[in-house]
Amino acid sequence: MEEMFFYPGCGLKSGAEGYYTSIRSVFAKLDVNVRELPDWNCCGAVYPLSTDNLIQRGAPIRNLVKARSQGAEVLYVACSMCYNVLKRAEQFAQTRQEEMKRVNELFEEYDDYSGGVEIRHISELLLERLQVVDILGTPQEKKVAPYYGCTLVRPAEFAVPPRILEDILKTVGYTTITFRNTDRCCGAYHSINRPDITRTRVTEILTDAVNEGTEALILSCPLCEYNLAAFNMVDLPILWLTQAVGLVLGVSDLGLEYNRSVIEPFTREASHHE
Amino acid sequence: MHSCVHCGKCSAACPFTEWMDVLPDQIIRNIQLGRIEEIETMTPWICASCFACMATCPMGVDISKLMNAVKEKVKLRKGEDWTRIDELPETTLREMPQILLVSNFRKYTR
Amino acid sequence: MNENEQDQQMVWLFVLDRPYKVPAGLTIQDAMEYAGYKLTRGVGCRGGFCGACATVYRIEGQYQLKADLACQKVVEDGMHIVTIPFTPANKKQYDIDAPDMKADAGILLSYYPMVARCVSCNRCNNICPQELEVMEAMNAILQGDVERTARLMFDCIQCGLCSMRCPGEIPQFHIAQLARRLWGKYGESPDQMLTKRLGEITAGKFDEEYDTIMGAGREELQAMYDTRELKLA
Numbered sequence: 363m364e365e366m367f368f369y370p371g372c373g374l375k376s377g378a379e380g381y382y383t384s385i386r387s388v389f390a391k392l393d394v395n396v397r398e399l400p401d402w403n404c405c406g407a408v409y410p411l412s413t414d415n416l417i418q419r420g421a422p423i424r425n426l427v428k429a430r431s432q433g434a435e436v437l438y439v440a441c442s443m444c445y446n447v448l449k450r451a452e453q454f455a456q457t458r459q460e461e462m463k464r465v466n467e468l469f470e471e472y473d474d475y476s477g478g479v480e481i482r483h484i485s486e487l488l489l490e491r492l493q494v495v496d497i498l499g500t501p502q503e504k505k506v507a508p509y510y511g512c513t514l515v516r517p518a519e520f521a522v523p524p525r526i527l528e529d530i531l532k533t534v535g536y537t538t539i540t541f542r543n544t545d546r547c548c549g550a551y552h553s554i555n556r557p558d559i560t561r562t563r564v565t566e567i568l569t570d571a572v573n574e575g576t577e578a579l580i581l582s583c584p585l586c587e588y589n590l591a592a593f594n595m596v597d598l599p600i601l602w603l604t605q606a607v608g609l610v611l612g613v614s615d616l617g618l619e620y621n622r623s624v625i626e627p628f629t630r631e632a633s634h635h636e
Numbered sequence: 637m638h639s640c641v642h643c644g645k646c647s648a649a650c651p652f653t654e655w656m657d658v659l660p661d662q663i664i665r666n667i668q669l670g671r672i673e674e675i676e677t678m679t680p681w682i683c684a685s686c687f688a689c690m691a692t693c694p695m696g697v698d699i700s701k702l703m704n705a706v707k708e709k710v711k712l713r714k715g716e717d718w719t720r721i722d723e724l725p726e727t728t729l730r731e732m733p734q735i736l737l738v739s740n741f742r743k744y745t746r
Numbered sequence: 747m748n749e750n751e752q753d754q755q756m757v758w759l760f761v762l763d764r765p766y767k768v769p770a771g772l773t774i775q776d777a778m779e780y781a782g783y784k785l786t787r788g789v790g791c792r793g794g795f796c797g798a799c800a801t802v803y804r805i806e807g808q809y810q811l812k813a814d815l816a817c818q819k820v821v822e823d824g825m826h827i828v829t830i831p832f833t834p835a836n837k838k839q840y841d842i843d844a845p846d847m848k849a850d851a852g853i854l855l856s857y858y859p860m861v862a863r864c865v866s867c868n869r870c871n872n873i874c875p876q877e878l879e880v881m882e883a884m885n886a887i888l889q890g891d892v893e894r895t896a897r898l899m900f901d902c903i904q905c906g907l908c909s910m911r912c913p914g915e916i917p918q919f920h921i922a923q924l925a926r927r928l929w930g931k932y933g934e935s936p937d938q939m940l941t942k943r944l945g946e947i948t949a950g951k952f953d954e955e956y957d958t959i960m961g962a963g964r965e966e967l968q969a970m971y972d973t974r975e976l977k978l979a
């Protein structure tokens with residue numbers, strides 16, 4: 363059984379438990395053991411864009427240091443925001459030696475870090491395993507649309523492979539829809555100060571998806587999921603990537619009870635196809 | 637920043653311009669003219685660092701980074717937090733996931 | 747130099763930058779009293795449990811500002827100190843018996859949302875005189891694990907040094923206290939011994955003993971104290 367070093371992030375522990383549950387179940391079906399990085403800490407959720415505020419680099423890089431100390435060569439991340447932060451932090455560690463001298467002082471209990479842990483999104487391993495294991499879902503009429511949001515695809519340098527979510531969903535038998543707003547921001551952290559902005563953004567995204575014939579929205583970002591579900595005026599089912607995959611592969615225990623939006627009857631129909 | 641040709645594609649790509657009083661390309665112009673600290677604007681708060689501007693810029697300007705610099709240097713360092721943590725109602729906070737609090741506080745508090 | 751000073755080794759202690767020659771081997775607290783300070787605040791149990799005597803110090807020739815408890819840390823030569831008897835950190839008022847209270851990270855975050863400002867810099871761990879994993883305890887809240895916070899911070903003595911050091915201005919010690927209270931009261935397994943003892947107190951098991959002590963005069967109390975049962979660890 364293959365093992366994947368896994369960084370869940372705070373989202374998957376609080377709010378997005380359905381994502382974590384379905385990751386465990388689906389990867390178990392694909393013969394991959396999910397090994398959670400011990401003692402991981404919050405990555406900071408947003409990548410620090412200022413070059414001189416080095417203390418904010420500490421949080422993501424500390425996780426990389428811990429991963430290396432566990433012997434991890436690759437660290438898999440499920441949350442889009444964590445993925446972006448950790449992937450950019452790894453590049454920072456590899457390329458910014460001067461700044462890293464100072465950042466490393468934060469981790470006195472560990473050897474200095476200068477990169478060495480590859481950050482990958484779970485979708486990358488998911489697609490690879492689906493191709494290797496050769497379990498295919500039955501082709502079906504269900505139309506689903508991936509919602510990438512921002513941090514999975516931008517900046518381009520740190521993006522997951524193009525159309526990877528469509529590829530995964532097609533592989534297991536869905537019909538996919540790529541809609542205009544698939545990578546347009548949901549309003550992110552505006553939900554505290556200006557929920558009106560988030561509401562407008564979410565309504566535009568969901569309306570667009572529904573107009574294109576989408577029956578369920580598939581995503582991997584806990585902040586997007588929170589916002590989309592909070593302002594889901596059109597009652598579009600919103601599912602985690604691994605839940606959508608698990609449904610058609612006949613995987614049980616997908617943590618569907620945690621979902622914030624109404625997902626029936628979509629999930630029942632998708633899992634009882636012939 | 638100096639390579640900006642003011643084509644306005646960033647402002648066209650930005651999903652948040654309807655709430656901005658100064659458009660992203662105008663922010664760049666004000667930085668170029670050295671008067672960014674003088675203008676009154678909400679724009680750096682409204683930017684959500686979604687990188688849509690950066691992805692569309694033909695000159696490869698990292699506009700999100702510039703916007704962040706304006707936010708940190710012009711706003712936050714003058715002690716102006718946009719999120720007043722002390723004033724957030726407890727009932728609201730109970731509903732909010734950690735990822736929202738962490739990202740918001742990172743962007744909007746000193 | 748008196749006779750006493752000739753007999754034992756003396757070291758220099760600087761209190762708020764005033765130099766005092768004090769006997770080596772004393773704790774900071776005893777040394778301050780030796781130097782003539784009458785301690786009324788910033789002193790408590792003298793046994794390392796109450797957290798009242800947090801003290802920041804630096805040793806001459808070293809750049810680090812370190813911290814410890816004045817009642818535990820032994821003076822070193824060239825030690826510069828300032829006591830931190832109180833940390834004006836934000837402490838929230840709450841009703842632990844309120845119907846919506848539960849052992850849930852959301853409750854902690856609703857009173858102390860600034861936990862989300864943690865940058866995992868580890869300064870709190872470095873300064874903690876109890877050597878607790880404070881940073882991990884704060885991260886546990888972000889991960890929704892109140893039990894872990896409560897357990898990691900079980901030995902917290904509320905000295906407040908962590909929050910003095912924190913770049914995120916997080917009052918870790920107050921947060922940990924609420925975490926322990928929530929877990930203790932609403933956690934999956936309420937402490938059985940605590941429940942038993944509370945029952946005994948309510949049933950009046952100790953009333954007689956209590957009344958005897960409260961009714962005793964000074965000499966009687968002194969006699970009780972002198973003949974008390976000593977529990978040697």
